[in-house]
Amino acid sequence: MYPCKEPSQWDHDGDEAALRLIGTDLCLQVVGDGLPAVLSTDCSCTQSTWAFASSSRLHLAAPDQEGRLLCLEMNSTNPHTIMTNTCICLDDGSVCDRDPQSQWFKLISSNFKY
Incomplete structure (x- = not known):
């Protein structure tokens, strides 16, 4: 989830699955609304289970500790930071x-090795 100049590979086995950074024990995790997503080794917790939240399959969301669904969102001031915010325009x-x-993310299958 970096600009194409700095590629990284992620694995997502479908809805309600962790979004794992390939080659590590890390996965993406929700901390809270308006906060950056973090890399965590706790890939089995609810905050690390990502699902498509819209029929367009462009919104990736996971629940925070209170159960609120938060979507990944690009940080316009720092492209190296992915935020989690209340999902917008899901219907x-x-x-x-x-x-x-800013909340649209497309997961692309690839067999390309970096």
């Missing part, structure tokens, strides 16, 4: 007053 038919593109 396909609803009127949305915010641009959801």
Whole structure:
């Protein structure tokens, strides 16, 4: 989850699964709303289970400790930091007053080795 100049490989085995950094024991974890996602070795906890939260399959979300669903979001001021924030514009038919593109993430299957 870095700009293409600094690639890294991640593994996600489907909804309600950890998002693991390949070659390590680390996975991405929610800490709280408005906070950066962190790398953790506790890949079995609820805060490390990521699922697609919208029918577009572009919003990746995990619950925080209170059970609130938080989506990954690009940090516009630091592209090396991925934030977790309240998911926006998840309903396909609803009127949305915010641009959801900062929360769009596409997981791409690859057999490419770095």
